[in-house]
Amino acid sequence: MTTLTQRAPFSEFKQLATPLVLFLLVFLGFPAIVNLVYSVSDVTFENLRHPQVSGFANFASVWNDASFWQASWFSLRFGLLTALLECALGLFLAIFLSPLIERRSWLMAILMLPLMVAPALVGLMYRLVLHEFVGPVPYYLWTWFGASFSFLGPASAFWTLIVVETLQWTPFALLLFYMAYQAIPKEIVEASAMDGARYRHRLWYIELPLMAPTIVVALLIRFIDGFRVFDNVYVLTGSGPGGSTASLSIYIYEAFFKQGAIGKAVAASVILFVVSFAVLYGLNYLANRRKGAIR
Amino acid sequence: MIFAKMRKGGLLAVAIASLLAGPAFAKVTVLGWPGGPEETALRAAADAYNAKADVSAENKVELLFFNRDGFWDKLQADLAAGSKAFDANLLATYSIGRYAPFMEPVELSEEAKDVYGDSVLTTMQYEGKQYGVPTDLSLHFMYYRKDLIDALLKDDAAKAKFAEISEKHLGKKLEPKNPDEWTWDDYAATALYFTQAVNPDSPTRYGTVLQLKNLLFNMMVFQSLPRAYGGNWMDADGKITVSSDAYRKGLETYKLLYDAGATPRDSLSYEFAEANAAYASGQVAAMVQWNAAASDLTSKEKSPAVAETTATMAPPGGPEGRFTHIHGLGFGLNKNAENKEGAKAFIKWLSSKEAALIYAKNSGAPALTAEVVKEVAAERPDLVQLGEFASKYGYVMNGGTSAKALSVYELQAKEFTGYWSGQQSLDDTLKNTEKGMAELLK
The missing domain is CATH 3.40.190.10 (Periplasmic binding protein-like II)
Structure with a gap:
């Protein structure tokens, strides 16, 4: 069997790849270079076209800014917790609702509805739902218990945001896991049943290991999405009292537009890029090593 | 043949669309605050201005509006990029210093002081210069x-x-x-x-x-x-x-x-x-x-x-x-305006008593002095209190209009x-x- 590389001469590859390379150079390469220049420049809206190089002052400013670390810690916690909760809940629902969804596939459409709502709109919706004088939740809490619970106060805002994010994105995990669960060959499951494996053993030793690649991918996607969260958090709490609910995306947005600190905002983006790249590279390296060990 | 016809039709459609969308007669473009009473008031004022006999065809005003969301950020990006898409633009007290490098000070009408009073005029000043006419006031x-x-x-x-x-x-x-x-x-x-x-x-x-x-x-x-x-x-x-x-x-x-x-x-x-x-x-x-x-x-x-x-x-x-x-919304002059003289004339007129009354009668919220507000008090009783409080108690913090x-x-x-x-x-x-x-x- 011949492969594509064997058949296609190099010149054809060049022709095919040129548009993509040009696209990447123009739409990713150019902004990346501009960002790198801005990150080491004293730049404002007035001198966007002729920034003055100022060394690594912007990086130092970000590094020494307590708000940057506060936002990083928020993003990390938020990303990890929401990814874990969404995947755990999605996995549970995928496995236990599977027989039901198999028979009534329209249920899946209903379960997917939260994904259809824009995150900013979700934030807006919960602003109403949780408002003491407008929202149904505080209304019933007051009517039944005479209690006025602060959902978006400093002590509870983080957890409220976690719940809001989890409720919206669990269906995504559910969808992935349901597809993976359905893809498990029936004969393996049946064979294990014939061999006397109990349900929990089948789940633990057969189904979950077969779903593991999907679980890892789902965790990664949800972590990335949670880590870079912006819309619903910004609409619900802004950056929170004292910046307590500022994610890294919010930090960068506010530095850029609200404070006009363009160099600082771009420097924070560059740091974020470098760290993300290092983490992803590291994960990729570990995954490859594991593959090698298995072979 | 069919394609030729289609091309002709397309060109005609583009030409018509350009005529409708583009400034057919207006030469002074003004970027306003969209979707609220400010827009209604500005439209009324622009109509009145365009109807004046001494406003030539090339100095008539056309209004531009874009979404409120992120308005100030977009405006800043436009101004910084040297946009010529508008001659005069919206301005807010707290953003004057930010936009001042891309704008020019303006000359208001001789009546402006009597119409608005000193404290209200300061809401559109930066480093001692008047950058806009205060059309709407918030307090x-x-x-x-x-x-x-x-x-x-x-x-x-x-x-x-x-x-x-x-x-x-x-x-x-x-x-x-x-x-x-x-x-x-x-x-x-x-x-x-x-x-x-x-x-x-x-x-x-x-x-x-x-x-x-x-x-x-x-x-x-x-x-x-x-x-x-x-x-x-x-x-x-x-x-x-x-x-x-x-x-x-x-x-x-x-x-x-x-x-x-x-x-x-x-x-x-x-x-x-x-x-x-x-x-x-x-x-x-x-x-x-x-x-x-x-x-x-x-x-x-x-x-x-x-x-x-x-x-x-x-x-x-x-x-x-x-x-x-107090902080105000107003209109100032884009440094890169294509029709600078026309824009200056409109801004000057906008600071007159005539314009302020039209603006007030059409949902605007100008803070007018006691003498002037009397003339619209029956229609806009809320403006009486606005003007009174602004002139008696209004203040802008030192540095409140800085960049x-x-x-x-x-x-x-x-x-x-x-x-x-x-x-x-x-x-x-x-x-x-x-x-x-x-x-x-x-």
Whole structure:
């Protein structure tokens, strides 16, 4: 069997790849270079076209800014917790609702509805739902218990945001896991049943290991999405009292537009890029090593 | 053949669309604030201007509007890029310094001073130069429940309870007063009295509602408190003066009210809309809020629980007087305007008495002097109070129109809400704010 590389001469590859390379150079390469220049420049809206190089002052400013670390810690916690909760809940629902969804596939459409709502709109919706004088939740809490619970106060805002994010994105995990669960060959499951494996053993030793690649991918996607969260958090709490609910995306947005600190905002983006790249590279390296060990 | 026909048709359609979309006759393009009363008022003013016999065809005005969301950021990007898409553009008090490098000072009509008064004109000034004509003004009212206050003033037992509460929480015995005579301590005592967590017999759940979200606009609402105690951002020499007894007093008063439960626990996520909803529920006795809320809160359809019993007053006073933070929207001149002379002429006319009255009669909110507002008082009674409060109590903080004014409000929002939510001490809050402001306003 011949492969594509064997058949296609190099010149054809060049022709095919040129548009993509040009696209990447123009739409990713150019902004990346501009960002790198801005990150080491004293730049404002007035001198966007002729920034003055100022060394690594912007990086130092970000590094020494307590708000940057506060936002990083928020993003990390938020990303990890929401990814874990969404995947755990999605996995549970995928496995236990599977027989039901198999028979009534329209249920899946209903379960997917939260994904259809824009995150900013979700934030807006919960602003109403949780408002003491407008929202149904505080209304019933007051009517039944005479209690006025602060959902978006400093002590509870983080957890409220976690719940809001989890409720919206669990269906995504559910969808992935349901597809993976359905893809498990029936004969393996049946064979294990014939061999006397109990349900929990089948789940633990057969189904979950077969779903593991999907679980890892789902965790990664949800972590990335949670880590870079912006819309619903910004609409619900802004950056929170004292910046307590500022994610890294919010930090960068506010530095850029609200404070006009363009160099600082771009420097924070560059740091974020470098760290993300290092983490992803590291994960990729570990995954490859594991593959090698298995072979 | 078919393609040729289609091409012809397409070209014709493009030509027609260009005629409809492009400035067919107008040569002065003005970028306005979309989707609200400001747009209605500007349209009326532009129509009146275009109808004038002495305005030539090439100087007629055409209006441009884009979405409110991110308006100021987009405008900043446009101006910085040297956009020629508009000759005159919207301007806000707190953003003048930011846009000034891309704009030119303007000359107002000779009547402008008599129409608006000095304090209102300062809302469009930067470094002593006039950058715009102040078409709409925003300031703060004290909204209060007249029925509740009247009942309190007549009830001796309630007065005794009021004194007891004020002594316990504020350290001094106070008597209930008419809101027109309130100091910030009177307001705080009244808020505490009407709070069920403090006074279980209170007819309302909360005495007040504070907008404590980490948001720059909420800081504007707050400023009038420290200002009444002599607070300012900086002195005449440019030294930052925010670490002062005045700011200490203001921040502590808000914290006291929040900790005592005089404002909803979720106030730390409240802004304009949430505060209005709380007040309109009938469970709040008084609040400081933007004048823009007046029409909703006194509308029987929109706020049936409070419309008939709500009255408005200027915010409370302090040892240094009574103040209401003012900021305005207006129109200034784009440095890269293609029709600079035409734009200048329109802006000059917009500052005249004739234009101000047209603007006022068509939903705008200009702060007019007592003499001028008389002419629209029958149609716009709300403008009488607006003009009166603006000229008597209006102020702009030193540095409030500087290039970094928005950033100062942002900084204060972060630091002050950090204190109110109990995340940092008052000393740290003032120290951080002063340090940040010194950096921003240097």
